[in-house]
Amino acid sequence: MRVTLAQIAPKLNRTNLGEIIKIVQDVHSSSDLVVFPELSLSGYMLQDKLTEDAWVLDELSELAELSKNIDIVVGVAMREDGSFRNAALYFSDGKLTSEHHKVHLPNYGMFEEARYFKAGDIFESFMADDKRVSMVVCEDLWHKNVHHDLIEQDPDLIIALVASPARGFSDDGLEIESKWYEIIQTLAAECKATLVFVNRVGFEDGLGFWGGSCVVDADGKMVDKLQKFKTQIKTIEVKI
Numbered sequence: 001m002r003v004t005l006a007q008i009a010p011k012l013n014r015t016n017l018g019e020i021i022k023i024v025q026d027v028h029s030s031s032d033l034v035v036f037p038e039l040s041l042s043g044y045m046l047q048d049k050l051t052e053d054a055w056v057l058d059e060l061s062e063l064a065e066l067s068k069n070i071d072i073v074v075g076v077a078m079r080e081d082g083s084f085r086n087a088a089l090y091f092s093d094g095k096l097t098s099e100h101h102k103v104h105l106p107n108y109g110m111f112e113e114a115r116y117f118k119a120g121d122i123f124e125s126f127m128a129d130d131k132r133v134s135m136v137v138c139e140d141l142w143h144k145n146v147h148h149d150l151i152e153q154d155p156d157l158i159i160a161l162v163a164s165p166a167r168g169f170s171d172d173g174l175e176i177e178s179k180w181y182e183i184i185q186t187l188a189a190e191c192k193a194t195l196v197f198v199n200r201v202g203f204e205d206g207l208g209f210w211g212g213s214c215v216v217d218a219d220g221k222m223v224d225k226l227q228k229f230k231t232q233i234k235t236i237e238v239k240i
Helices: 016-027 047-053 057-066 138-142 144-153 175-191
Strands: 002-007 033-035 071-080 083-092 095-101 125-128 131-137 157-162 194-199 201-204 207-210 214-216 222-225 232-237
Touching: 002 016, 002 194, 002 214, 016 033, 016 057, 016 232, 057 071, 057 083, 057 095, 071 157, 083 125, 083 131, 083 157, 095 125, 095 131, 131 138, 131 144, 138 144, 138 157, 138 175, 144 175, 157 175, 175 194, 175 214, 222 232
Parallel strands: 002 033, 033 071, 131 157, 157 194
Antiparallel strands: 002 232, 071 083, 083 095, 125 131, 194 214, 201 207, 214 222
């Protein structure tokens, strides 16, 4: 399976849709699946801009149409019945196949997601091209109960959409990078599943996002890794 990791720097407005469409069009003939980061359609530090910039599904019909040629996973702020969700959307065969709402919304330090978003309450798997897939969004992965839920689902592929700011600079490297890789490599091995981790880059309101998107195999070994702090689109042959 050919998976494209789209490590991009989303802007804090709605113009991201045009960039995402262009990337999908560029890779659709050479890839089976393209994955974008958390809130890639919206930007991360939305806060009160949610009322203007959140999306409804009908506005994403072009992504659904493009998914007739390639599966697409995007992160988006969704408007739903007067509230907002931090969501991961999986488009395939011309339609929305699955929508995961971020369950664990951070509300500490630089993070204020719980103030603006309504939390999800369930982790579900679904079938795509004869493979069982689970999606998670960033903070979800830092909770062991989520790992237990995923183990029970027995997925073939775990897709993690992330917007992780750079923290913990030291002589040994970036501490948050080491923590993330430990989490995803452990989870992949626990589930015996391939894991695709896509983190964004770029800056918003003083936050710098570090990238380092990667693929981990079912033994918990790193298959391939993108650069830090750099926009990069890379297609990787993945064994599932």
